[in-house]
Amino acid sequence: MELMERFAAGDLDAFEALFRQHQAEVFRWILRIVRNTAMAEDLTVEAFWRVYRAHARFDAVNGNFGGWLRRIATNVAIDHLRRSRREVPLPEDLGAAPSRPGEQSEMRRQILCALGKLSPRLRGAVLLALVEEEPYEEIARALSISVNAVKVRVFRGVRILRKELLRAGVQP
Numbered sequence: 211m212e213l214m215e216r217f218a219a220g221d222l223d224a225f226e227a228l229f230r231q232h233q234a235e236v237f238r239w240i241l242r243i244v245r246n247t248a249m250a251e252d253l254t255v256e257a258f259w260r261v262y263r264a265h266a267r268f269d270a271v272n273g274n275f276g277g278w279l280r281r282i283a284t285n286v287a288i289d290h291l292r293r294s295r296r297e298v299p300l301p302e303d304l305g306a307a308p309s310r311p312g313e314q315s316e317m318r319r320q321i322l323c324a325l326g327k328l329s330p331r332l333r334g335a336v337l338l339a340l341v342e343e344e345p346y347e348e349i350a351r352a353l354s355i356s357v358n359a360v361k362v363r364v365f366r367g368v369r370i371l372r373k374e375l376l377r378a379g380v381q382p
Contacts, residue, residue: 211270218270225262228275233258235276236283239352242342243287243334253290257283277351284334284352291330317380324374328367335363336371 216224236257241250260282268278325333335353338344339360346364350357375381 214268214270214273214275217275218265218268220265225265228261229258232276232279236279239280239283240287242338242344243284244290245337249290253286254283257286260286280352281354284354288330288334288353291333320375320378320380321371324371324378327374328370332363332367332370335360336367339364340368 213224213227217228233254237250237254240253240257241247244250244253257279261279264282268275325336328336335349338349338352339346346357346360349360353360
């Protein structure tokens with residue numbers, strides 16, 4: 211509690227202690243969204259910079275620092291996706307492997323292309339729910355939305371992905 215109060219008051223040593231405690235967790239969370247290690251490192255720094263600048267808005271008595279930090283990290287990652295509008299690489303084991311390596315490579319390319327067409331809001335929810343298999347409740351807390359809103363985003367994202375894959379000749 212004292213650490214949180216010191217942080218909210220602007221104590222740099224308290225901020226550094228919180229940074230050390232939460233850095234790895236924030237990095238992993240951002241990496242799940244952006245799927246790029248180097249970018250996740252940069253965005254982790256950006257997230258903590260935003261946390262430091264917003265220290266006075268944190269409620270040290272009633273606030274949940276971990277939840278507040280995760281919301282900021284999620285916003286940083288989604289802001290990045292909005293700015294970049296790049297394709298997001300997926301894990302190598304995505305989906306059932308076709309019988310030939312060339313087919314697998316082409317299918318992966320088509321899936322990445324379809325994911326790239328999703329809005330950052332939908333893409334973040336789809337990646338966290340379907341690829342990372344995060345619980346909807348955790349995604350909802352991180353995005354500061356309801357569980358139902360997460361379900362809607364995942365549903366819409368999957369529907370768009372299916373349409374895009376059908377256009378590309380892939381049967382999802």
